[in-house]
Amino acid sequence: MATTVETLIDLQEVDGRIRELEAEEKDLPRKKAMEKARLSGAASDLESAKAALDYARGKADEFEKESLELQEKIRQLKTVQAGLKTNREYQQYAMQIENVERDREAADNSQVAALDQVPSAEKRLAEAQARYDEENGAIEAFCAEIDERMAAVSAELAEQRAERVVRAAAVDDPQFKQYYERIKLKRWPAVVQLTHDGVCDGCHLVQPPSVGQLVNANSRNGQEGKRQRVVACTMCGRILYGEA
Numbered sequence: 193m194a195t196t197v198e199t200l201i202d203l204q205e206v207d208g209r210i211r212e213l214e215a216e217e218k219d220l221p222r223k224k225a226m227e228k229a230r231l232s233g234a235a236s237d238l239e240s241a242k243a244a245l246d247y248a249r250g251k252a253d254e255f256e257k258e259s260l261e262l263q264e265k266i267r268q269l270k271t272v273q274a275g276l277k278t279n280r281e282y283q284q285y286a287m288q289i290e291n292v293e294r295d296r297e298a299a300d301n302s303q304v305a306a307l308d309q310v311p312s313a314e315k316r317l318a319e320a321q322a323r324y325d326e327e328n329g330a331i332e333a334f335c336a337e338i339d340e341r342m343a344a345v346s347a348e349l350a351e352q353r354a355e356r357v358v359r360a361a362a363v364d365d366p367q368f369k370q371y372y373e374r375i376k377l378k379r380w381p382a383v384v385q386l387t388h389d390g391v392c393d394g395c396h397l398v399q400p401p402s403v404g405q406l407v408n409a410n411s412r413n414g415q416e417g418k419r420q421r422v423v424a425c426t427m428c429g430r431i432l433y434g435e436a
């Protein structure tokens with residue numbers, strides 16, 4: 193027949209697994225968030241590459257529009273000029289047209305310069321997009337793995353918690369059970385061996401001989417099916433049991 197402390201060790205075993213799983217359950221979303229944050233660098237590069245291309249194209253369009261407007265202005269000036277009577281007026285218009293033509297030429301040059309920027313901006317965008325896609329693909333695969341692990345952890349937790357109910361019911365002494373539930377919140381593991389040197393295996397403090405005697409009495413009483421008492425470390429309060 194198992195001693196009371198042995199049933200407690202069985203309970204502690206399942207509690208240990210539950211603790212691990214709960215810690216992992218808590219940690220997995222953090223890992224996922226960190227992985228996603230890695231992508232933000234590539235995402236902002238992609239955004240700025242898009243903005244640079246839009247800017248270059250926008251500038252080219254702007255100068256094209258300006259050039260067309262100036263072309264229209266020249267056409268109008270020439271129409272008026274054709275109907276002029278005096279040579280002086282005609283000369284004035286000719287000068288004005290020349291000025292507008294210079295402006296139009298400048299706009300055309302600016303348009304060409306802006307268009308020159310477009311291919312390199314397109315190249316930069318394509319590169320940024322490729323890098324983003326690559327990183328995003330890797331991150332999505334990693335996140336899918338995390339989701340899979342999360343599901344496995346949840347499933348195992350449910351199993352272990354069900355097992356815990358069974359094992360907790362097997363601890364037949366309420367005093368042991370209560371003491372264990374309380375101490376495990378502060379000390380882990382809560383049930384440890386008293387080594388043959390009389391040392392608590394949790395905090396490594398040498399125990400007085402009386403503790404060793406109580407532990408031995410528990411082993412004897414357990415074998416004989418008699419009631420046992422909680423024996424705790426005088427320093428850390430962990431429940432102690434003897435070597436087998």
Ligand SMILES: [Zn+2]
Nearest residue numbers: 392395425428
């Ligand atoms: Zn101790």
